[in-house]
Amino acid sequence: MIVNGILVDDTYAEAFAMKATRIIITADSLTWAKHAANAAFGFATSVIACGCEAGIEQELAPEATPDGRPGVAGLLFAVSTKELAKQLERRVGQCILTCPSTAVFAGCQGEESLPLGKNLRYFGDGWQVSKLVAGRRYWRIPVMDGEFLAEESTGLMRSVGGGNFLVLARSRGQALAACAAAAAAIARVPGAIAPFPGGVVRSGSKVGSKYKALPASTNDAYCPTLRGVARTALSPEVEAVLEIVIDAVTDADMRVAMRAGMDAVLAVGAAGGIVRLSAGNYGGKLGQFHYPLREILA
């Protein structure tokens, strides 16, 4: 399959079931809501060492937030409910509670819930106040700029993490420009995030390593500087490979996000230096979700 001069490999991305939640952060201004979100969702690129993967899903106008202030919706993904709860509490406690003027609310409901302000309320040292509004419980925690308002809990969602595609280009600059366009397109898709810096990854990995302690190591088949010494997946004109990794609330969201990202790359075309689109998988044995590139683009 060749689109706009770009070869789309007959392969698939392999993704995994994850646990996720959505939270809404509001503040006196969008700037401060984003300060809180960027802190809370920072260092959340990969579950391998960050505990969770997280990012801003979308900016919200005051009409779309519970308290009528500007805000952002963010998604957090983890491999287990326990880990997600731990990461959520730490990140809300250290990054949102601490940020001036913010409040935090559940962005989803589910049969299962995760503590949001439920335990953080004890920071109020006995002065915290509970409020039930429209059947949902909130905690008012006194802080030095007034009160931090936190909904007691948020919902737990069963979701998909690790959808991906690889962009192979004639130069790093051209790969980066195409991937930036892809990340921007994915950012407009509700229910999906690209958790890596700027939405782009350069350090794709393979399973295993020559070092026994490492579960994963550099994807040498896609490293252009190892051509000639390692088995390569790159043709001679490819100088750089970048990857887009996507986490999504549902399988459908993942397909929409992958399609949006790949369309953005394909629009750049061979004229923009893009040679191939491919995807990362583990032979189909590890992940429950498969996303064939050609099927998604059809």
Place this chain on the structure above:
Amino acid sequence: MSATILTLRAGSAGRIDMSGVLPETTAGRSPAQIAAMTVRLDGQAVPLGELFEVGPDVGEALLIRAEAARLDCLGRDMTGGTLRVQGPAGHYAGQGMRGGELVITGDAGDFAASGMRGGLLRVHGNAGDWLGAALIGERTGMAGGVVAVAGDVGARLGDRMRRGLVLVRGRAGNACGARMLAGTLVVAGGCGDLAGFALRRGSLILGRAPDRLPATFNDAGVADLTWLGLLQRHAQGILPDVVPGSGRMRRHMGDLAFGGKGEVLVPE
């Protein structure tokens, strides 16, 4: 929605206890079956059909037409559906209510919403004393649900209230929020003396500052309270423009003789 219509017959006298006459008990019954239901007239059991014209239509909702405030316990222990009272209600309207919507187009008597646990009670006119309060001898008053009063309310609004939300567009009488345990009262028109007396927790939000508060309240200054934005949005769909549009309020904390964790909020 189709409704069963009960119209109070002219010429009868005495107070009528309407306990048990609810949308959930009349739905699915024929007019004859509904007329055979029992109510109490001055304590004596009588068939409902002797006091009310039933129908001719029947439906899921219930509409009760009354010219005088003689019907007590309207919507008592109601769990769902819609009960509309065209005219004034007597005492104890919505007592022990757990769900559904009770609408009173006229005034409500005393002790409306006492022991209420859920649902929505709307009063288009005024409400009497002890709205949402504990009955004499009861430990707690209203413990959930929402009450919206378009007019004024009497004294002891929310006395010993445990949970829930009361919205009042008009004024409240004396001892508004007295002995409240928790919950939220919003009174747009202000209130009389002794507001929040013996308040333990809970919020009393006044559209107008009272002339004086009990001496056991301390001024905690002015603050921008985010949760008021939340409350305002919720209340806007029930009784618009009662919760102040701005979250900037002066906070008085008290009653310090009873723990001091309650608050009276007044506009700055």
